[in-house]
Amino acid sequence: MPSPMLEVRNVSKTYRSIPAVEDVSFSLHSGETLGYLGPNGSGKSTTVKMITGLIKPSRGKVFFDGRDIREDLASYRAQLGYVPEEAQVYTHLSGLEYLQLVGRLRGIRESLLESKARALLELLGLEHAQYSPMVNYSKGMRQRVLIASAVLHNPRLIVFDEPLSGLDAVSALMFKDLLALLAREGKAILYISHVMEVVERVCERVIVLSKGRVVADAAPHELTTLMKLPTLESVFAQLVQQTDTESIARQMVDVMKVQHA
Numbered sequence: 001m002p003s004p005m006l007e008v009r010n011v012s013k014t015y016r017s018i019p020a021v022e023d024v025s026f027s028l029h030s031g032e033t034l035g036y037l038g039p040n041g042s043g044k045s046t047t048v049k050m051i052t053g054l055i056k057p058s059r060g061k062v063f064f065d066g067r068d069i070r071e072d073l074a075s076y077r078a079q080l081g082y083v084p085e086e087a088q089v090y091t092h093l094s095g096l097e098y099l100q101l102v103g104r105l106r107g108i109r110e111s112l113l114e115s116k117a118r119a120l121l122e123l124l125g126l127e128h129a130q131y132s133p134m135v136n137y138s139k140g141m142r143q144r145v146l147i148a149s150a151v152l153h154n155p156r157l158i159v160f161d162e163p164l165s166g167l168d169a170v171s172a173l174m175f176k177d178l179l180a181l182l183a184r185e186g187k188a189i190l191y192i193s194h195v196m197e198v199v200e201r202v203c204e205r206v207i208v209l210s211k212g213r214v215v216a217d218a219a220p221h222e223l224t225t226l227m228k229l230p231t232l233e234s235v236f237a238q239l240v241q242q243t244d245t246e247s248i249a250r251q252m253v254d255v256m257k258v259q260h261a
């Protein structure tokens, strides 16, 4: 087995003595797409912030190509592409201006940058909107700009946090094809999502997090076979011991129907 591109080693993060992530370890190789799952508040975003270098782990380390990322965050970030969960972009800029801004920050040559940005916008179906300020864009259009900005500098490691949010069916299909191609190109992909059906299809391996700890690290089909369950969704519910969702829904409807005096 070749050495991993990314290695998260015994990482923990504590906020005011409350643990958010506890002793998480995993590795990610070139060409691999790893799903990172967990219920709300299980520590996914905190892990991502440590991987992108935004926050420092309370304990443990993150390695890229065998080197602690915190030794040289700038050169590490040059190899990293990231699509954040919230589509927060400078809405007064047009899609093209935004990509140019990101490209300049990434140090892409000006002559190359404009043609690359235009080509990506065209491929993502945003050619007609490339000069309009993004305040006029739909959520899905902004999401597509974020996807373009994450791959513009040809990174080796890409972190996608709920990348399908707001995308219509055609854009979502295109994105899934893109994921497969990126993996074939040798990129290492970390895919954070709540949409189990998609994770099951696009990730050859998944990590399940519960209360800040890794409770599973295996291929989706290994988990379903091992736990004798039909889908990744049912494995997930079992692993994180989610409450009886049907009973909660019923109780909510009962509360809704209470008549006010």
Ligand SMILES: Nc1ncnc2c1ncn2[C@@H]1O[C@H](COP(=O)(O)OP(=O)(O)OP(=O)(O)O)[C@@H](O)[C@H]1O
Pocket: 015, 019, 020, 038, 039, 040, 041, 042, 043, 044, 045, 046, 047
């Ligand atoms: N800045 C912070 N200060 C204090 N506690 C925090 C902070 N950020 C996160 N937490 C806590 O850490 C735990 C993990 O949060 P995190 O945002 O990593 O979960 P998540 O799995 O990404 O959740 P979601 O699916 O809702 O986005 C939660 O209990 C949260 O309240």
